[in-house]
Amino acid sequence: HKSPNIITLFHKASSPASIRVYTLLKQISATAIEYATEDQASDYSHQTQPRRQEFELNVTEDAPTSDQLKCILQFVGAQNASSIVQGAKYEADAMKKMEQNMESFQRPIVCCPVSQSF
16 A cells, blocks of 8 residues: 655745645545545446545645755746745755745745646
8 A cells, every 4th residue: 555645835824825725735635535435346436537646735834945945946947936936036046045034935835746646
């Protein structure tokens, strides 16, 4: 039995957008668990329904570590650094701005394994 993937939400409780993302992820997680636990021996409808993989939701209000930030920036591309760290022009600039002010990190950010889909 494979353990569920871990999805990390870099959350900011005072952000309406972050609260919406958190609520959506909780709903998706509950739906995935519901499908995984229903009695499928007498129910064939599951064969025609798309499946969602179970996942563990890790919610943190902490800023990402430098390794996590580097991974996020590599995924979105250096040219999009400002969408992750406010005012950043490239990866090294983003790292520097985060060291100066952790609040420059733009939340919500959802990190999941590349193979994970909703």
